[in-house]
Amino acid sequence: MFGAAIAYGLSRAGVDTLMLDGHDNNLRAARGNFGLVWVQSKGKGLQRYADWSRESARLWSGFAAELTDITGVSIAHRNDGGMMLLLGDEEVEKRKIEIAEMSKQSGATGYDCEIITHADIQAYFPDIKLGKAVTGASFCPHDGDVNPLKLLRAMHSGFVNSGGRYKSRCTVNNIDHANGVFTANTQQGQFSAPKIILAAGHGISHLAESVGIDAPIRPQRGQVLITERIQQALPIPLNGVRQTDEGGFQFGSSEEDIGFDDGTSLDVVQNIASRAVQSFPQLSTVRLVRNWGCVRVLTPDKCAIYEESISHPGAYVATSHSGVTLAAINARLVSKWIATGEQPTDFNHFSASRFHVQAT
Ligand SMILES: Cc1cc2nc3c(=O)[nH]c(=O)nc-3n(C[C@H](O)[C@H](O)[C@H](O)COP(=O)(O)OP(=O)(O)OC[C@H]3O[C@@H](n4cnc5c(N)ncnc54)[C@H](O)[C@@H]3O)c2cc1C
Structure with a gap:
């Protein structure tokens, strides 16, 4: 997702770009x-990342319109706010504390997220009855969602339409650097360029290390469920329940620290479905058609790493959770930084060196 967004932005700017992508069995x-294009839960402990997520959400509408315009792919982007549903008084109290902490952290910028009541929530969803278990929600006007598979397809297609070259099943095994030129060694041969951007999700750490950047990434599984298609009833997304443009309800997602296993498990599926049904009891009669596990790409503080190597100038690392949310800013500002050297404000906050403060 990171690579596709940045490559799209580069080729749109007229930069000759080759995207080397891994094999089908990659995570x-x-x-x-x-x-989700999600702002309200982002950046605890790193305000620049909270601002960065909000900035990306702001860029999203123009980005989505441009993608549709040049590829014909409608990606179903919505930006009318989003809610985190809270079940029980304890969850409401906990969320109030988090909101107070984020408001304090954000200072003059403001956090822009408030607790709303059961009745307020119901007013957003006239076509589906809210469960009694829902005691409140936090609402953020900057949140939204998109069809992520259509997004990926549109970015790939926009990249190629703009002159970009794409090679699939082309895992980069290692990188050489000599005389200002990087060479990516793959089973399909060697590819050389004066700049190289490492945006390989779980495949990033050893490649980053070879250009002098320590990019610590850990896996965390999330399981997602999808129902049969029904009439549209959710005009805005919730963090654990959203309705896709095609009509299926999507429920999610767990946070399981179990390594690189991307399977599924019945107990987790039951927990996710139970919470969705408590939120909207009428969903108890809707059939589940699919579920899957997928492994998150997490940095230690769950915020992004963007860094150019000091030892190997011209080599860049870009990785994070929230690649959907950040697709717009990756396509716009990150690609510009790589193409022109023009750094977004306070960009050094995203250096991986923040994880090594004690060591230094
Ligand atoms: C369950 C779940 C729910 C999520 N929900 C959201 C959400 O609602 N909103 C949001 O913003 N984000 C969400 N995310 C996060 C988002 O999907 C990721 O942040 C994003 O996909 C990360 O992008 P990436 O490019 O770093 O990694 P990936 O998307 O995993 O892509 C990595 C790419 O690198 C390639 N690759 C790997 N190694 C090599 C190599 N050596 N050579 C060449 N290519 C290589 C792979 O083939 C792959 O194409 C979610 C993630 C999960 C797991």
């Missing part, structure tokens, strides 16, 4: 995520 968070 690909881009193909199994929840599709």
Whole structure:
């Protein structure tokens, strides 16, 4: 997802770009995520990342319109706000504390997220009855969602339409660097360029290390469920329940620290479905048609790493959870930074060196 967004932005700017993509059996968070363009839960402990997520959400409408315009793919982007549903008083109290902490952290920028009541929530969803278990929600006007598979397809297609070259099943095994030129060694041969961008999700760490950047990534599984298609009833997304443009309800997602296993398990599926049914009891009669597990790409603080190597100038690392949310800003500002050297404000906050403060 990161690579596709940045490559799209580069080729749109007229930069000759080759995207080398891995094999079908690679872990690909881009193909199994929840599709939220989400701001309200981002950036605890790193305000620049909270601002960055909001900035990306702001760029999203123009980005979505441009993608549809040049590829003909409608990606079903919505930006009318989103809610985190809260079941029980304890969840409401906990969320109030989090909102107070984020408001304090954000200072003059403001956090822009508020607790709303059961009645307020119901007013957003006139076509489906809210469960009694729902005691409130946090609402953020910057949140939204998109069809993530259509997004990926549109970015790939826009990349190629703009002159970009794409090679699939082309895993980069290692990288050489000599005389200002990087060479990616793959089973399909060697590819050389003066700049190389590493945006390989779970495949990033050893490649980053070879250009002098320590990019610590850990896996976390999330399971997602999808129902048969029914009449549209959810005009805005919730963090654990959203309705796709095609009509299926999507429920998610767990947070399981179990390594690189992208399977599914009945107990987790039951928990996810139970919470969705408590939120909207009428969903108890809707059939589940599919579920899957997918492995998140998490940095230690769950915020992004963007960094150019000091030892190997011209080599860049870009990785994070929230690649859907950040697709717009990756396509716009990150690609511009790589193409022109023009850094977004306070960009050094995203350096992986923040994880090594104690060591230094
Ligand atoms: C369950 C779940 C729900 C999520 N929900 C959301 C959400 O609602 N909103 C949101 O913003 N984000 C969400 N995400 C996160 C989002 O999907 C990821 O942040 C994003 O996909 C990460 O992009 P990436 O490019 O770093 O990794 P990936 O999308 O995993 O892509 C990595 C790519 O690198 C390739 N690759 C790997 N190694 C190599 C190599 N050596 N050589 C060449 N190519 C290589 C792979 O083939 C793959 O194409 C979710 C993730 C999960 C798992």
